[in-house]
Amino acid sequence: xxxxxxxxxxxxxxxxxxxxxxxxxxxxxxxxxxxxxxxxxxxxxxxxxxxxxxxxxxxxxxxxxxxxxxxxxxxxxxxxxxxxxxxxxxxxxxxxxxxxxxxxxxxxxxxxxxxxxxxxxxxxxxxxxxxxxxxxxx
Numbered sequence: 001x002x003x004x005x006x007x008x009x010x011x012x013x014x015x016x017x018x019x020x021x022x023x024x025x026x027x028x029x030x031x032x033x034x035x036x037x038x039x040x041x042x043x044x045x046x047x048x049x050x051x052x053x054x055x056x057x058x059x060x061x062x063x064x065x066x067x068x069x070x071x072x073x074x075x076x077x078x079x080x081x082x083x084x085x086x087x088x089x090x091x092x093x094x095x096x097x098x099x100x101x102x103x104x105x106x107x108x109x110x111x112x113x114x115x116x117x118x119x120x121x122x123x124x125x126x127x128x129x130x131x132x133x134x135x136x137x138x
Contacts, residue, residue: 009073009081014038014124015051015089016131017063023109024128025091025098026120027058030105031076034120036086036127039103051087059098059107064090069130072123086127088134 014036017025026034039054041047048065055063066088074082100107110118112132115125 007081009083011041011047011083011085012039012074013041013047013050013054013085013087014127015055015063015065015087016069016127017055017061017089017091018131019091019094019109021094021109023111024115024131025059025061026108026110026118027100027104028106028108032105032119034108034110034118034124036124038086041085047085048087051089055089058101058103060096061094061098062092064092066090066131066136067134069127069134070123072126074121074123084123086124088131088136 015038016036025037027037029035037055037058038051041050052063052065055061069086069088071083071085074084076082098107115128
């Protein structure tokens with residue numbers, strides 16, 4: 001009989017946002033990793049709402065949620081697990097540069113060809129590739 005306590009992991013909802021020039025929006029975190037914009041799912045919040053809210057908070061870009069791309073478990077540091085949920089996201093206006101919030105160290109826009117060489121978790125790279133290949137991205 002298993003008497004262990006079930007694991008409770010935080011859920012982080014991330015968005016793959018591609019601008020009108022075909023560049024994906026990424027943020028550099030305190031671990032010097034590039035990551036997708038997004039964040040923690042709040043109690044009572046729908047994942048699709050969460051990613052739009054987080055993108056606006058982190059970059060000031062307004063967006064509309066597209067399809068679910070992937071889910072995976074990430075271990076950013078030993079003994080810490082986070083359930084990552086990624087969506088394809090349609091930006092509503094990319095005519096202004098994204099604004100860096102206090103949550104990150106740097107903001108960047110990267111082409112598809114640049115993604116493989118970036119320091120970032122493979123799950124994010126997989127989500128980016130999925131959105132670039134998705135027929136509903138355009």
